[in-house]
Amino acid sequence: MRMPTQAEKKSTMLKSEATRARILESALAIFRERGFEKSTMREIAKAAGVAVGAAYYYFDSKDAIVMAFYQRAQEEMAPSLDTILSEAKTLEARLRGLIEYKFEYFLPNRALLGALSGHVDPTHALSPFSEETAAIREQDIAFFQRAVEDSKVKLPSNIAQYLSRLLWLYQMGLLLFWVYDYSSRRTRTQILFDKTLKMILIALRLAGLPFLRPIHRLAGELLDVIYEKPSARPKKEGQR
Amino acid sequence: MRMPTQAEKKSTMLKSEATRARILESALAIFRERGFEKSTMREIAKAAGVAVGAAYYYFDSKDAIVMAFYQRAQEEMAPSLDTILSEAKTLEARLRGLIEYKFEYFLPNRALLGALSGHVDPTHALSPFSEETAAIREQDIAFFQRAVEDSKVKLPSNIAQYLSRLLWLYQMGLLLFWVYDYSSRRTRTQILFDKTLKMILIALRLAGLPFLRPIHRLAGELLDVIYEKPSARPKKEGQR
DNA sequence: CGATTTAATTGAACGTGTTCAGAAATATGA
DNA sequence: TCATATTTCTGAACACGTTCAATTAAATCG
Numbered sequence: 449m450r451m452p453t454q455a456e457k458k459s460t461m462l463k464s465e466a467t468r469a470r471i472l473e474s475a476l477a478i479f480r481e482r483g484f485e486k487s488t489m490r491e492i493a494k495a496a497g498v499a500v501g502a503a504y505y506y507f508d509s510k511d512a513i514v515m516a517f518y519q520r521a522q523e524e525m526a527p528s529l530d531t532i533l534s535e536a537k538t539l540e541a542r543l544r545g546l547i548e549y550k551f552e553y554f555l556p557n558r559a560l561l562g563a564l565s566g567h568v569d570p571t572h573a574l575s576p577f578s579e580e581t582a583a584i585r586e587q588d589i590a591f592f593q594r595a596v597e598d599s600k601v602k603l604p605s606n607i608a609q610y611l612s613r614l615l616w617l618y619q620m621g622l623l624l625f626w627v628y629d630y631s632s633r634r635t636r637t638q639i640l641f642d643k644t645l646k647m648i649l650i651a652l653r654l655a656g657l658p659f660l661r662p663i664h665r666l667a668g669e670l671l672d673v674i675y676e677k678p679s680a681r682p683k684k685e686g687q688r
Numbered sequence: 689m690r691m692p693t694q695a696e697k698k699s700t701m702l703k704s705e706a707t708r709a710r711i712l713e714s715a716l717a718i719f720r721e722r723g724f725e726k727s728t729m730r731e732i733a734k735a736a737g738v739a740v741g742a743a744y745y746y747f748d749s750k751d752a753i754v755m756a757f758y759q760r761a762q763e764e765m766a767p768s769l770d771t772i773l774s775e776a777k778t779l780e781a782r783l784r785g786l787i788e789y790k791f792e793y794f795l796p797n798r799a800l801l802g803a804l805s806g807h808v809d810p811t812h813a814l815s816p817f818s819e820e821t822a823a824i825r826e827q828d829i830a831f832f833q834r835a836v837e838d839s840k841v842k843l844p845s846n847i848a849q850y851l852s853r854l855l856w857l858y859q860m861g862l863l864l865f866w867v868y869d870y871s872s873r874r875t876r877t878q879i880l881f882d883k884t885l886k887m888i889l890i891a892l893r894l895a896g897l898p899f900l901r902p903i904h905r906l907a908g909e910l911l912d913v914i915y916e917k918p919s920a921r922p923k924k925e926g927q928r
Numbered sequence: 929c930g931a932t933t934t935a936a937t938t939g940a941a942c943g944t945g946t947t948c949a950g951a952a953a954t955a956t957g958a
Numbered sequence: 959t960c961a962t963a964t965t966t967c968t969g970a971a972c973a974c975g976t977t978c979a980a981t982t983a984a985a986t987c988g
Contacts, residue, residue: 499938569806643910670883739968
């Protein structure tokens with residue numbers, strides 16, 4: 449006769465939530481151990497103590513589990529990225545802070561990140577360029593927008609409007625290199641990061657030079673084409 | 689008692705070769721129609737009039753069929769690319785020639801190219817960066833090497849040694865963009881090609897300027913790290 | 929409480945890429 | 959010609975991601 453209390457509602461909601469979390473954690477543990485491809489949904493379900501159907505009740509697909517990981521990562525990193533941005537003042541320090549923090553955060557799941565960044569096919573759900581990852585991508589780009597915003601960098605406006613997206617792209621490239629960097633302690637990535645960052649900052653400083661005007665024009669037009677809202681593309685029906 | 693004549697040997701060799709070809713052609717036809725993912729090996733085998741096992745007798749995997757296509761494409765294009773290089777004299781004309789020819793050649797199989805270029809994961813067989821595609825890649829880079837060779841472009845030697853590889857990379861980027869360019873008549877790619885090529889040529893001309901020395905140094909060191917022979921990476925065992 | 933609706937869970941079954949033991953076809957060698 | 963090896967081919971079987979009809983557990987409501 450009586451209504452369930454708020455606490456009860458919450459706790460039952462949490463039970464379902466707990467199952468979901470258990471499946472996710474089991475999956476991530478197995479992914480970490482065997483890699484994404486070699487892990488099976490049956491294994492994951494068994495490790496989580498449920499039938500395989502239950503895993504699909506909570507996650508649309510194996511890929512979707514990786515998406516959930518990615519999503520959660522983004523949420524978990526947000527506060528720290530926030531602090532980093534407010535504490536660092538120069539563009540260099542901010543970029544270094546953002547990107548280094550991500551390396552640190554993703555280190556235990558480095559291989560799993562490969563399942564995400566290994567595709568450039570924008571019709572593949574897990575591609576960093578897909579519709580499915582668009583929300584996360586935009587969130588992430590916003591951090592770079594903030595990194596740029598009150599920094600002293602002066603760029604022609606036709607290019608400036610794309611700077612955050614370009615820096616995000618730069619970061620994706622770095623992460624990609626990092627995921628497949630098997631040098632000891634990933635020194636290659638470290639060097640790459642160091643030198644490319646320097647180059648970018650020099651380039652941004654140089655970009656003010658007047659004799660580069662024709663390049664500015666070209667670059668601006670170029671970026672307009674690249675980032676133009678793409679016309680409707682055929683939906684992939686049976687992606688796996 | 690008598691030995692088979694040369695002609696007979698040849699014709700029986702050709703019979704096996706013909707089966708292989710039939711399977712490849714059936715596969716490509718189906719890939720073109722349905723796309724790579726939605727095509728099944730059973731379909732392909734049936735279309736070629738063989739059992740599915742036979743397809744695997746000739747090709748190690750579904751991916752391997754795409755590799756065979758890629759390989760054949762490279763062979764078929766070679767003579768034309770050769771002519772293009774010898775007829776065009778400037779770097780611009782050569783690059784334009786090479787790349788435009790590839791667009792033309794791949795046009796009927798544009799989607800199939802996506803199966804190749806959609807991965808950046810260098811451990812994935814079909815990635816343009818994988819060991820499996822290394823031979824083809826080197827062959828292809830050689831064309832860019834020739835495009836650069838007796839052109840008038842002057843670069844610091846620490847960068848010049850990487851130029852062909854960078855131009856190859858540029859081409860891969862263009863092809864990737866092209867594969868997923870759904871604008872009408874792929875105008876976006878055309879514009880992108882046009883403007884980026886211009887920018888590259890300007891950049892190469894500018895690169896001689898003395899005050900860019902610090903950038904040269906950085907860029908050279910950078911490229912050394914990127915193209916360094918990577919240390920042994922873990923082999924993927926069960927790639928699909 | 930009891931009835932009914934909704935949420936959660938099961939596991940068999942499907943279509944897929946791939947493997948493999950063996951059959952058929954062909955080549956080889958006396 | 960005939961036995962034996964080699965090449966070519968078959969299709970059932972396997973493991974996988976995924977689906978779904980059915981079942982159980984939980985929530986809702988009179």
